[in-house]
Amino acid sequence: MAHISRRSVLQGMGAGLGALAAAGPLFNANKAFAAREKELNILCWEGYNSAQVLDPFRSQTGATVKAESLTNDPTMINRLRAGEINTWDLINVNNPWARKVMLPEKLIKPLPKAEFEPFFAKMMPEFKWPYKWAMSEDGSELIGMAQRFGPYSFVVNTDKISRKTAEDTGWDLFNDPALAGKYGILESDDWNVFNIFIIAGIDPFKVHTPEEFTKFEETAKRVFKGAKLIGDIASMNQALISGEIDLHMTGGTYSVSPARADGHPNLRGITPLRGPLPGGKGGIAWIEITSTVNNPNLSPLALDFLKYVQAPDVAHTVAFAEGTFNPVAQMGNKACFDLFTKDELDAIQWDSLQEEMDRSAEYDIVPDYDKALDLMNAAKRLRG
Template sequence: MTDSRSNAGEGGVSNGSGRRAFLVAAGSVGAAGLAGCAGRREVGGGGDGGDGGDGSDGGDGGSDGTTTGSASGDGNTLNILTWEGYGTDEIVSEFESEHDATVNIKLLSSDPEGFNTLQSGGTETFDLLTLNNTWAQRHAQAGTIEPLDPADYPERENFLERFQEPFSSFRHDDEMYALPTRWGWDTLTVNTDQVPEEHYQSYETLWTGGPNGEYEGKIGIMDWPTWNIPKIALSLGYPPFEQTESQLEDIRSKLVDMFSNMNAVYSGTSAIRQAFLQEDIVMAPVGNFAMSQLRAEGNDWVDVVIPEQGGMQWTEGLCIVKNPTNRELAVEFQRKIISAQGQYNVAWKPSAKSPPVNTESFDMFDDSQQQALMFNEDGFDAAAEISQNTTPYEFSPITDTWTDLWTEAKARAGI
């Protein structure tokens, strides 16, 4: 997921037991080097990292490990590059006990970071990688991850229909390269106490400011072009991932109008959540991952809605890095994550919560947890409808053009 999210610090705003470790290559990193490591990513981007690559939402704190150590080449050790949630004590301690193993976790801040780490020698260190749906094929092409054998994962039979094999986002040359683990949607978040339903049926409110301009200065946005531009394209009736020159001109115009209505542009999800809590903003084109914590804390007024034009969908996948130290152990960890209990832990334990893919886990969540994860009183029964009304993210070949449009539009709007 591409942009300046890769270097975003938490809270940034521009106005106008086992031995668990955080690893960097074969060395270790102290607390200062871990700042902002856990968080959501931006879709798309090139493989070069930095501001042109997939970014993080700046992280929500809450590390998945407790100690600092170095990578081990021991055949009973797993070194994992991953997002927040996959290295919780509930998962790692039990796995280590069950397999007499050591699990070392390094939290990623962006998909390009993971790509660059493996390309620059990380395949000699790491065994497993978590990524977004737009990155599996690029890793496969680069030879940094290995094909998976679908027969190794019988739990797939219990996955939501959307994520049943073959799941095209995770396939390359007719082979499976990643195992779906969590998912969600990026659409529109509103304060339903402040915004009537008829005002959030369309993304157009973002650039009109409302029928009477009542939301001018009350809208916020994350600084993520590749999450937001596809939604604008959908609103205009254009393809979400590639547009003509004339279509891009329309998008440019809408971006300028949109930024003119913004209270602030946020680089971290904690900051935008706080803005909602303080009622600095009442609307933002952001999705369930960023807002699930607020809903889980009992803020029923926050709702992630799907406008009439639909929205975008992301999926996380767990991959085996090329030539793992112990492939069988790596497969066992993947199985742990997609088991019913593993799915509960990955979905609910992190501060940023997201729905599981394994339907066998659904009964482990009570009604309030399901409603918080789905932003819907039907809980997981709403999953099929939500997945059908959202479009899986794809890598756009014009990502750089989008980034330029975004930057220019902010400047023209005085942000």
């Protein structure tokens, strides 16, 4: 046997460490292969990551469930593009991304239709099978499940601007010089791009001409200059309640419902009666679609979780998860709807939900978003 000195032991350790480092990814992958039965990773919008939603599933399955919430779709999708496809099992983003981007890029994989189709029968009428955003472009594959949704245009303090005036004046409120310094802008830049286009009288979801971009730029500069503050949802609600601002751009049930539930029913999401969107619509609505990631080693719990959140009680919990309260497609099922109290229905503006959805175009992808965003970011810098 070879003679072992301290130096050769150290050399051996070094070589071993090197080999370990080189084999690291493989080692992890093997470990992952072995452990996925009891592991689920969810990349989602705020709400699905709450303990109220996840804890019952954890105790039911004994699994380690991790959920990370982000507040914009492109960031989540780019996490998959940047190589995290091996990490996540479920991704929850707004409606167009699954169908138009993630499926063609093979970032997500279809769901077993036979297992999931029956759930759509219990959803609200507009989500009935085959629901557009849950299907692939050719309609052959089921690519995700719908749950939370809502209109999302702007929010006013109805003590300062009546609901009627707000709906009737619509986006022109932000063109009114008298309201400069009295509105805020929610820091949600993809939506702000949509809304600046709409305030400029342009449909956001199409390819834009140079003239339209010039108008967009002018509008962005003026609207951002006139804003009292830009901030997150908490800042907007706080500023509305305190009276710092009378209204804020980009907002709706998702953002204002916590404040309404907290005893401020005078704050209200508004969907304008008319606007430059197709069909003369004045608002935009979002619908979340949750899909299974094209993970080569997808956790079997991913499908279980998608079924779990369809149950009436869990769907109600998802609707009222901490942070933001929203209607859910499962409210089409009486067993689920009956779980909502009067106050909860009031918080999510159930009284006007249908008409607001009817007046809203569905969230879509702006083809020249990058250019618009660059112009908007430049406009933001000119605030100072």
